Amino acid sequence: MALSYDDLEPRVALAQIASEFYRRGWMPGTAGNLSARAGDSQLWITASGLPKGQLDAQDFVLVDIDSGEMLERQRPGQKPSAETSIHRAIYQRFPEARACFHVHSIDACLAMSRLPAQLQRLALPPLEVIKGFDLWEQDPQVALDVFSNWLDVPRIAEEITERYRDVSPNLSALLIRNHGSTVWGGSLQTAFNRVEIAEFILSYIARAGLPV
Ligand SMILES: [Zn+2]
Numbered sequence: 001m002a003l004s005y006d007d008l009e010p011r012v013a014l015a016q017i018a019s020e021f022y023r024r025g026w027m028p029g030t031a032g033n034l035s036a037r038a039g040d041s042q043l044w045i046t047a048s049g050l051p052k053g054q055l056d057a058q059d060f061v062l063v064d065i066d067s068g069e070m071l072e073r074q075r076p077g078q079k080p081s082a083e084t085s086i087h088r089a090i091y092q093r094f095p096e097a098r099a100c101f102h103v104h105s106i107d108a109c110l111a112m113s114r115l116p117a118q119l120q121r122l123a124l125p126p127l128e129v130i131k132g133f134d135l136w137e138q139d140p141q142v143a144l145d146v147f148s149n150w151l152d153v154p155r156i157a158e159e160i161t162e163r164y165r166d167v168s169p170n171l172s173a174l175l176i177r178n179h180g181s182t183v184w185g186g187s188l189q190t191a192f193n194r195v196e197i198a199e200f201i202l203s204y205i206a207r208a209g210l211p212v
Helices: 010-023 084-093 106-113 128-133 153-163 188-208
Strands: 033-038 042-046 060-064 070-072 099-103 121-123 143-147 173-176 180-185
Touching (some): 010 042, 010 099, 042 084, 084 153, 106 188, 143 153, 180 188
């Protein structure tokens, strides 16, 4: 069987995935950030401010999930991604999450642009690809949660923690308005597949309009 991203050293896989997402236009310039859980309590995440089409395995820093403290950098001057707090919130709330990917796509922004400002959920059409999120229902009625795009990123993370304190989302993905999507999974390959699926659905909504 062909290699999956799960067969690679996580930082090598993350660099390859960033390159692939960049090629698809989902990580323009330095936008977006990718992380993988290391052990139970730490994560590797893209260092801040790097062009995502040109990363290598040294372009990730090790961060403690609970404290947010950077434990290891691989090159002088590296800092964790500005959006690390969002990844930490996901790993804290969902122990099964082993990888978390955040991308900025045109279609995600277009799909959300059709959603009235007061709504915080984007209903999805019952597309076949939703099965890729391990949801096996006939004509599933599901939605993606939409969060406000605060300039103060930790505030976005706090709202994620708050909204999921007692409930779990339908799908292991969420949206940030005018910004992009965050998707997680139990492995690097699963998270990769789910970003593709989420972008398929968002592209569909961007072209077809909101489901009625
Ligand atoms: Zn972002």
